């Protein structure tokens with residue numbers, strides 16, 4: 001029972017993320033016409049403090065740009081790209097891509113979360129014409145597994161507890177919908193912290209093996225994809241005073257963070273991918289990204305939206321969140337010419 005309470009607290013973090021997004025959209029930081037259709041009672045949502053709005057904006061914008069670069073890369077290779085979002089919650093990224101300028105580069109988009117979360121999302125999709133119109137003609141969209149899963153030509157919503165052994169829970173549901181021969185991007189946006197380090201490692205390793213052909217009986221050398229990518233967004237470095245405050249706040253709400261400890265500093269974060277044979281990986285804090293990557297006009301636009309008098313406090317918060325991304329070139333690392 002304690003576990004059920006703890007899981008409910010973890011699922012609740014999705015509502016928090018969605019409400020933060022609604023607030024950032026309402027304030028003008030982000031544009032997202034889809035989020036009000038996914039979150040019930042979105043109109044009654046409270047505004048978040050400026051600091052949270054800015055954090056939500058920096059995170060969302062940075063991940064959007066990485067995803068866009070990934071879609072453009074696939075296009076250069078004249079391939080469509082697959083995106084798998086783990087712990088997708090109420091995320092609207094599929095709808096934003098599928099209605100945006102890069103829609104033709106998207107092969108398929110797969111979202112995974114706890115059954116309670118996927119059921120609510122599937123219901124919201126069915127109820128909303130705005131959301132379902134993007135999925136395709138009604139006859140091409142269907143619910144399965146008692147309404148916990150939804151399938152459309154380019155979109156799949158799947159109920160899985162990601163802490164369970166991937167070979168048991170992922171293999172069967174992804175086998176038919178995830179091609180092992182297309183460029184693929186894995187998104188872990190604020191989810192790995194809720195899992196033990198060994199469960200996250202098993203998850204990333206399972207995907208790595210899937211694309212290397214070892215976990216996929218139909219995948220041989222000839223149909224290997226060129227490239228596998230991953231993006232992780234997470235809190236890190238929680239050993240300091242700020243970290244203690246954050247952990248205590250979450251504990252008070254019954255949220256446990258079994259995955260918060262293994263990466264104490266920015267320089268250790270790329271190991272998330274490098275440990276699984278990724279060719280390259282890099283991590284930046286939201287503080288770095290805000291300062292160096294958004295560009296002066298965006299920075300100015302954002303600061304004009306909020307009365308923020310405590311830039312130091314903002315930086316303290318933003319430097320405890322990081323985006324890590326990795327790329328694995330497949331079929332080259334262990335090619336025979338290298339072995340000789």
Ligand code: SAM
Nearest residue numbers: 011013014017087088089113114161162163189
């Ligand atoms: N990725 C979304 C975003 O960034 O807006 C949602 C983030 S929310 C903080 C964390 C999500 O991960 C929740 O929807 C939660 O249900 C999901 N999650 C956490 N642990 C999970 C697990 N073991 N299996 C499946 N989903 C999980």
